[in-house]
Structures are given as C-alpha cells and as structure tokens.
C-alpha cells in the first residue's frame with residue numbers, strides 16, 4: 731500500500747515545517763536486520779541524510795529504540811548531545827537529565843528471570859539472552875522455528891512466576907521488561923524537550939518496523955507523519971518496503987528541507 735503520491739506530498743509538507751523532528755527506530759528501519767545485532771549499522775545513505783537534516787535550522791533527529799541506550803550510542807556513533815531513546819522509552823538521553831535508577835527489587839527479579847531463561851535456552855540451540863538495564867531479551871533469529879514456541883512458553887511461565895514483567899514481542903525477539911513505558915512515552919518526552927527549547931511544537935516524522943513502534947505511531951498528532959517499514963499491520967499512514975526505501979525518502983526530505991529553509 732505504498733501510497734507514494736501521498737507520501738511524496740507528505741515529505742514536501744515536512745520539508746516546509748517550521749520545526750521538524752525526525753524520530754526513527756533503528757533496527758530494521760535505518761539499519762537492516764542481521765544475525766549479529768552488534769554488527770548492525772545504519773545504511774550510509776540514511777546516516778548522511780540525517781546528518782544533513784541535523785544541520786538545518788529548526789530540525790532535530792532522534793533514534794527511538796528498544797536497545798539499551800549505551801549500545802545505541804555506540805552503534806550510531808552519535809555525538810554526546812544527540813537525542814536518543816533506549817529500552818523502549820525507559821532510558822532517555824535528551825540533554826542533561828539522564829540516568830536510569832534500577833531498584834533492588836527490579837535487579838532481583840531480573841536476576842531470577844535470567845537464571846530461568848539461561849536454563850530454558852539450553853534446549854534451543856542458537857537462542858541467546860540479552861541483558862538490558864531493565865529487561866531481558868530472548869533472541870531466536872538463529873534458532874530452528876519449531877523450537878521457538880516451547881521456549882517462549884517456558885520464558886513466559888518463568889516471567890509470570892517471578893512477576894512484574896511487561897512482555898514485548900519483536901522480530902525474532904521476546905522481551906521482558908520491569909518497566910511499562912513505551913516508545914510512545916519516549917517520543918512524547920522528545921516532543922516536550924523540543925517544545926521547551928524552541929518555544930513551540932515540532933512536526934514529527936516517525937518510522938519503525940515492529941510492534942513496539944506502533945506505540946510511537948499511536949501518539950502522533952494531526953500533521954505528523956508515520957511510516958511503517960516492511961510488512962505487518964500498522965496504524966501508520968504510509969509504508970515503505972525496507973530500510974533502503976526509507977533512506978531514499980530521507981534523502982529526498984533532506985534535499986527539500988535544505989531548499990525550503992536555507993535555499
């Protein structure tokens with residue numbers, strides 16, 4: 731349903747906005763999904779377009795990811811004052827205020843669940859556990875698909891027994907978090923930060939490829955633009971096939987905005 735005419739017009743409108751926030755999911759959106767998550771990188775075309783956008787007055791860019799924020803900072807080689815949202819909104823780097831305080835009860839629950847998951851993945855070759863500041867991710871991209879449902883059942887049973895986890899399903903990933911915040915919360919925080927700095931609201935472009943991105947799409951307002959990258963049910967108005975198509979759209983946006991604002 732790539733409504734390309736409508737999308738093209740939307741890019742022109744974004745290019746002309748007084749203030750623009752380009753907020754993007756990272757994995758599967760600007761960085762193609764690959765087997766080793768630590769080797770994921772933004773497509774050079776997308777990265778270059780974002781850099782051009784950041785240089786334009788009244789323009790902000792941000793990554794809104796489920797990854798821990800330190801990892802996100804490392805993978806995106808972001809400068810220290812870049813806007814980053816990590817752990818689905820539980821970690822924010824939008825200037826000076828920062829830092830995530832993890833309670834002892836959270837740590838204890840995370841540890842108990844980690845033990846249970848470590849035991850469970852032994853019977854599912856290729857599966858591995860990612861330790862996040864306030865959550866655990868169960869990765870199954872390299873696991874035989876027929877083994878995955880049983881592994882998920884075991885993980886869910888353990889999480890339920892320990893209690894206090896929010897579950898999130900992603901591509902080849904099941905996550906359990908001790909926080910209930912979403913990418914929608916993270917995006918709202920970003921929006922508020924920019925409004926405080928600029929004295930007025932920014933129009934938002936948000937793009938994502940996964941279930942958790944729907945939470946951010948849900949907080950978009952009239953005039954904002956939401957894009958789904960790849961297949962799947964979505965509330966986004968527009969869809970592109972893959973990160974390459976999104977990067978091409980970002981290049982178009984950067985060019986038009988340079989002309990509109992500085993040209």
Ligand SMILES: [Mg+2]
Pocket residue numbers: 755756757758759938939940
């Ligand atoms: Mg993603």
